[in-house]
Amino acid sequence: MVKLPEGVDINNLIDDLRIFSWEAADILLQYSQILKKSDYKKNILKNGNEKDPVTKADLDVNDLILKRMQSKYPSIGWKYLSEENAKADPNNCDINSDWVWILDPLDGTKDFLQGTDNYAMHFALNFKNKPFLGVVLIPERDELWISNGVNVWCDRRQHINLKLNSFPNKSLCEMTLVTSKNHSNPTLMNLIDKICFKNVVTMGSIGCKIASIIRGESDIYISLSLPDKSSPKDWDFAAPEVILKTAGGAVTNLENEELCYEKANFDQAGIIIASNNKNMHSKICFQIKEIIKKYDIYPFIT
Incomplete structure (x- = not known):
């Protein structure tokens, strides 16, 4: 501690x-x-x-x-x-x-x-x-x-505080994806289409997306930013990451590596995956990476 x-x-x-x-x-x-x-x-x-x-x-x-x-x-x-x-x-x-x-x-x-x-x-x-x-x-x-x-x-000020539930093990095709409402791109949409999630919901704010995962309304969030384009920053991910990880989920890059903060430009670029089950997270990252390779969706990954 x-x-x-x-x-x-x-x-x-x-x-x-x-x-x-x-x-x-x-x-x-x-x-x-x-x-x-x-x-x-x-x-x-x-x-x-x-x-x-x-x-x-x-x-x-x-x-x-x-x-x-x-x-x-x-x-x-x-x-x-x-x-x-x-x-x-x-x-x-x-x-x-x-x-x-x-x-x-x-x-x-x-x-x-x-x-x-x-x-x-x-x-x-x-x-x-x-x-x-x-x-x-x-x-x-x-x-x-x-x-x-x-x-x-x-x-909550006006209501009974929410109770947290445990997260079930699910395959990708059984998951509900929460994705961006205002910051999407064709590469991400192509990836989402190839994964064939059970359901896809859109909303703004990474914090709102992560909260929806903790509530059990969704299971996974994928952030995909393209080279030479804008990307999320440290302030987008730091607080959502810590509440999800403490709740039993995980937030990493596609290689299942922890995010690195306080770099020179504060960027959180590339592909970032947030899921509700830390025990399944490495498998999820691997499966998504394999889909990307199979369909040449994001060819500049190593």
Whole structure:
């Protein structure tokens, strides 16, 4: 078990994360209601780029979480990496520390602007480039997924907390795949078609996808980014990875290798597979790799 920095109690830290996350939920829900009631998209969209949007909600939650953490833990030697700060100044990301908090204040911004419920906040604490604990907040579902590094659970303000079930062993053709709503590509669709999943559902936000796996609504998620194209970043995967792994699942690349965080560009490129059963995961990766080879779907893999 990894020991937190001196002066940090895990139970107090989790309590703080819970408080700060529900504050963030209030901000996101407020902006969501504004978007649903009126044509305020142009006012909420800060960068004018609907292909890679940044909204007031992103910035307000980013500001809230960083200020709350820095105020509560001013003398702890951990660093912070947030999507919004990295976008604003990618050359000013000082993360030279064993302990790094990774924040995505609004994962699924396109879905958020489109008025769907599939958006989330991710906040994870990495230790030596690996996610150690974290939260995935899904405001519209009243869900706050929390991992303390040992256990995972879902807090809810208005409803009874969710109970987690064990994950059954399934073959690929028996699985339900959850895939991206706004970030698909023909190569991924070709792979999905060749695997012949039992069912395919689409939604935004990697955090929402991973939560759907933990709930048992889906079984597997595949992220496939093409060379020289955009790819997910550390803040997309860190918190979802730790809650899924703590729940008994796995997140790796196609070679069944753990993800590596805090690289120079923060990219999580190539093919990443998240599944609900760590005991079956290596077999799943192997089978998908064999399908890719058979149909020459992703020929640049080694």
